[in-house]
Amino acid sequence: MNFHRPFFSKTSNSRVSSKILDTNEQLNEGIYRCKHGVSYQIFVQSFYDSNGDGIGDLNGIRLKLDYLKGLGISLIWLMPIHPSKSYHKYDVVDHFSIHPDYGTLDDFKQLIREAHERNILIIIDLVVNHTSCDHPWFVDCRNNRSSQYRDFYIWQDSEKIQKLGHKRLATPDSGLTGVWHPVVEQNENENKPPTNTISELVIAAVQDNISKFSSQIPTAPPLPSSTEIKNNKKAKNNQNNNYYAMFDPSMPDLNYDNENVKRAVIDIGKYWLKFGVDGFRLDAAKHIYKPHRPKDNHNWWQLFRSEMEKINSNVYLVGEVWDMAYVIAPYLRGIPSMFNFEMALYIMNCVHRERCQGLLNRHLENIEFYTATNPEYLDALFLTNHDQTRLMTEMNKNKQKAKMCASILLTLSGSPFIYYGEEIGMLGDKPDENIREPFYWTDKSDNTGQTTWLKCTYTTRSNGCVPFDEQINDSYSLYSHYKTLIHIRNQSDALTFGDLIPIDVKNASICAFERIYGQDTVLVIHNLSTKSVTIPLPNNISENDVTVLWTTNNQNQLGKKNVTVSGYSTIILKPNIAN
Template identity: 40%
Template sequence: MEVIILKIFSRALLFSFLLSFGIIVGCTTPQEPKQHEGTTEAIQQEDLISSYPNTVFYEIFVRAFYDSTGDGIGDINGMTSKLDYLQDLGVEGIWLMPIHPSPSYHGYDVTDYYDVHPEYGTMEDFKTFMEEAHKRDIKVIIDLVVNHSSIEHPYFQDAITSEDSSYRDWYIWADEEANLRERGEWGQPFWHGEAPNNYFSVFWGGMPDFNFYNPEVRQEMINIGRYWLEEVGVDGFRLDAAKHIFPKDKDQNLVWWKEFRSAMEAVNPDVFLVGEVWDLPQVAGPYLEDGLHSTFNFDLAEEILRATRSERAGSLVPKLIRSLQTFERYASDFVDSTFITNHDMNRVMSELRGNTDQAKIAASLLLTLPGSPFIYYGEEIGMEGAKPDEHIREPMLWYENGGDGQTAWIKPKHNIGTEAPSVEAQLEDPNSLLNHYKTMIYLRRSQPALLFGDIVESNVKEQGALTYIRTHNDEELHVFHNLSKGELEISLGELAGNVIFTSTTEYSLTDGMLKLPAYSTIILATN
């Protein structure tokens, strides 16, 4: 694969760069660049636009990522040793799945909110990780699970022993009016345990919900947040189950997140709070009004996969525009956190049945659409994974034939045999999915219109193509993706502009007719 910059967009004073693995793209920097005509020159990472939180994030499951001790379990020091890899990839933010002590492999049932899991290392290890990440201008947000604790948390263990426990009112208990057969939105039971200790849990019996009507609970969660910001130095939180805090009182959910945001911003005005509100934009939108800074765009994730699988644009762009307009009604400075799949969903490559060409197009969509993209570890090398959850969280594959640091926390069902992907192999292959991700991340972080711009529907339509316009100030970039396995001929009509990026040298643009090869992308500066 070759990626080539053909001409310079004079208004933006674009210049081109050659990545170390031989891929050429066009870019801009926030400084005053020199103007060039059809030339290339190296770009350094320090020339990329730094725009946190409007940037690219990388989600890590610590247990699966990199093992520094040889016990088969990923750990904090292992992550620290791979910060250079993440910096080279171009990410500016890391989201860590739960790192607190927990009896479960996934960590979403916490037993101590003020420490790290002993299998992952020590608090000093984590502070070193934070220091090293910040040296590389990488911010870190951690999963904060405030909706519920572990059934083994000392608070719950105390509460269940006696109705007179000082922690009794920290949880939700059935009274005589409770419907113990009540079920939730996906058919799960709400009530667990036995009388007189039937307790409420939205998810499962091992994770009893906190009672947020109790001001002591709310204050403790604020204290926990303050601790991680002040004492440990994290940059924000991914807030699990954000819409379930008051399971039967949506308005109180909104009040709580405003209270939490105010308390966190008093500690760090630049704190970033992104919430899991797995619902329609109309439901997620109100959480952005002086509450969460961002929510994950689950609708867009579904649309990216649907368009890529079907090789048809469908309604992706108009639906996204409507979603963004909904969010805009509640907050002008919201951040739309975008992704393709995450730790709760089948992996991208499994959804695409192993089709690397489609995986590249999915990445191109994610990284040229608006928002702050989140990449799930291993997505960039095409790791596969399907439910149950353990097998969408399999060990990250660093080497072709195993090696120091490879985790073994679970025996994989996917990503095995000679065809399994690896970082080692793909770094050496200029046509690899990994190098495609790197190219697209560098492209994004070099173009203000891709980082900050609005999205507008394009009048240029063609079956099998997905097109849109990204606008920022006086810049206008027209993005064309060929989603299909065949070459497309796209009539541009009166549209004219300079090619600033293409993922292939096999295209042609003559007399208003664009010939775009299968599974490729081209971007024109059209003003």
């Protein structure tokens, strides 16, 4: 292990601990670099339409791989791609297939192949806290207590629910307070299909995929037809016929006290790793067991990780645990990377207040706390995602503030994630559909790639949004800001891998820090205020000792012993001499 003393900081700091890759690790440096690079979250339905049906698809993403590579992306996170009844697809009907709107397994295989050719990793949303109420396991058991899949879910009788109570406190990731739901029994004499029915299109596509890849897919019950669902026998009474579902009645939770469930989920993970995906975003990771059983959650994810690493020792696992740091830390033995919801709020709040107070110290406190549990912890930073108000809306359409948020995100230590459309300033607020509107490629009517499944109410020209095809050649656009800074980051080992050392310049509006990795070091200075600020160069450095690596404003300039940083701007300095 090799360490290098700071150039811009006055004294060495115990937090400087960047590990330099040894010979064996060089073999996997490409994967290591991709994991530490900039990642991109895609809601497939809204991204790019390859066949003119108005719905984004896997081939559409494949056609836009050069767009993503040009932006500087090294990892793609695909939101759920499996058969589902909903538009969001977090209610999975079959974990081994692709939703027919999105394409086929062959399409996905080709996407992975071409992404890897561009040194881009692909991870997929793994939704295994629950299934759809139309999943074959649940369909088979919901009115059949003797079903072999009955114990795949959590059941309770009405009397006990009334006695113990059926409410829970709302959490940031689920506002549903009623968690026990009676099975809705179908009327056998009704002529119309039952409400909870998989479309025949989905059934046909799934069955076709299963027949093609049956030798690769773990054993699972066959998908029922609509007629079979309709003809299910009703339960004789309602005793013990209430199921647990904490997100929505259409998404019953799985029972992880059943070893068969654990084995089935491990098989799902192994299947996709063998298929070629590079890892998983682990949805609702803290809800696998009920809230009073966190240790069981921790143990499960450690088991899952160990099983996945048997297939791919470099598997990338990033988790969603929306909670306090002390709750998150024990998960890190099983999930080495975790989305940092706290820092997302910190960054945006600091930009709103135009003050950096507490941001850097809190960032480092979190990293120290988490690496004490897992030294390989990788901080998954982001600004907003598919469950939150979009960045440009949060910033009240202020492009300069959005740029400042991006600048901080892309220069902090960690692995930054960008939500699709963030780089072009898409708008969106609750309800969720409005946060997942079609990517704004163009206003031109002849562009068949523009998705149209949802009419945009936020990301429109009348709301001040500018399509990508008008931003690409504008050097001052939000897109150009993201692209330029991502490429600066990708070319700097200090910004990609390095540790962070705060530098106190005695000005609350200035966020200044050194990033250091081996022989590479940079000084990053963000001015969060509207006013130009002149500060002394740290560590008695003069203008002859440094070069401007990048700046967002041409009025930012070096003096003999100081640097002037304009309002809402960033400057990155690099030493002229080897230290």
